[in-house]
Amino acid sequence: MSNNNEKVLIKGNYAIAQAAVNAGCQCYFGYPITPQTEIGEYLSGKMQELGRGYVCAESELAAINMVIGAVSTGVKAMTSSSSCAVALMQEALSYACGDELPVVLVNVMRAGPGLGYIYPAQGDYNQSVYGGGNGDYKIIVIAPSTVQECIDYTYKAFYLAHKYRNPVILLADGLLGQMMEPACFGEYPYPEIDNSSWALTGAKGREARAIYSLGPIESKQIERIERIFKKFELITKNETDWEEFQTEDAEIILTAFGSMTRNIKAAMKVLREKGIKAGCFRPITLNPFPHKRIEELASEGKDFVVVEMNMGQMFKDVKYSVNGKSNVELVNRPVGEWLRVEEIVSAVEKIMEKNYAASI
């Protein structure tokens, strides 16, 4: 597989897998689940060929804990899974935050709740951003919208995980995982992080190290949680990422994450052609979330329409950011066929009519 500047036509899942290889991922542990199984299939052969670690784990519980074991030695490691199986990993994510370990988890979302189905959905916004584990913790969440971004943000996921010693979720969906697009791998663009001050390598010439979140001494536990949250303040300052298009003169801003971004960009063009001053705003990091920028745009009186394939999970974060300074509407479908461009356009037109009528 290409590891250079040549453009290749490649499926999202394979792109993520090869990007992990390029990033220097030493171990992959996973359990099959549609629509992300190609990641494990690809890496099973690749990791063996390269003399790196691969285990088809007995469960997702085991898989993510194998990642914890591997990254505790300072190496890069990852697992990948999908929605209902990522639910099984929530305990370990809480541990990984408490233990400050650079776990990388790729979630190629499918529909829920429960078993749901294998078609793409965006119902894991809450599971990723707010988490299902116990205690106070935060995970960095990055949502790609193209196969190229699957590559770029897989690189970034490894870098940020090690830079901040914090778990990172790459939140893709079945659409991205299964689609083919031209993309370019380039080289892993980030510096290597020195893990020698904390990694477990055997107590040779130094004191033994123990990595744990166990906190029978209250003051130490408070100190640890405060340190982790302080760290996340720094992550918020340095790493909050988004993109926006034509927001400058926009009256209404379409907002989406992940592959729905593609459709709002298209819908914006159609709306502009119809004379509606529409813009686009797309959070790239869902955690940290670009609250500040949304608030600024809302302060200028711009309304928001959140378009997502769930019952309004990111919607409430946008509402929180806007904080009553403008209108926020939701255009959504819980699961099934991705909201089509014309559906988004007509929903926005209705919203404009309603808001316009309300203003007279």
Place this chain on the structure above:
Amino acid sequence: MQQVFSIPKSIKKDSKYTFCPGCDHGIAIRLLCEVIDELGIQDKSICATSIGCSVFLYDFIDVDCIEAPHGRALAEATGVKRACPDKVVFTYQGDGDFASIGLAESMHAAFRGERVTALMLNNTTYGMTGGQHGPTTMMGQITTTSPTGRNRDYYGYPAKMAEQLALIDGCAYSARVALDSIPHINEAKNAIKKAFQVQLSGIGLGFVEILSTCPTNWKMTPEEAHVRVRTDMVKTFPLGVFKDLSEGGK
């Protein structure tokens, strides 16, 4: 005068004994550390720890440790070993951690023949939470959740892990030992050593089930608890080496 005993090098100098009086964890940890010293592996060992009373291993052992959620020790040990095949990797778990909540991880680490060592202390109860019935509770045994004793209809049968592990191809060594007497303690140390040696020679997983006391929850004196181990427990959990693929093993 000749010195015949000293605290193992792999035990932290400032550690204070925190287990209940008469609990066998103290002996088990000492044996583990003696074996680590004798094999000269302290500086290349990494332990995946567990939940329950065995979690206090942190307080005593002077080797690198990574915390595992309840039952996930052998998954983490697998991750450590796959990332660093040159390290010596082991777990120290209770029967609840190894044989109940972590059964899948335990068995599959053995199925895969991971080159790691697993020690399971079997005291027939959940010690830290106050003595509930667990996977290894014996028939008739009274616990806080088997108030009239373990019976077949409500609770089924105890899990015999040393025998189970011996059936698995990837398991290179499986033994059950006890800590109730000096001869048994010496045998236990030999078994622990063997369980590390099969890892070091790359044959497969080494497993030792260590019968141990829980005087607090058994509501016995330390002496009564040890009598129970040798007269009662060994009937359900016979001692012995069930598999040994090492050179000269059976």
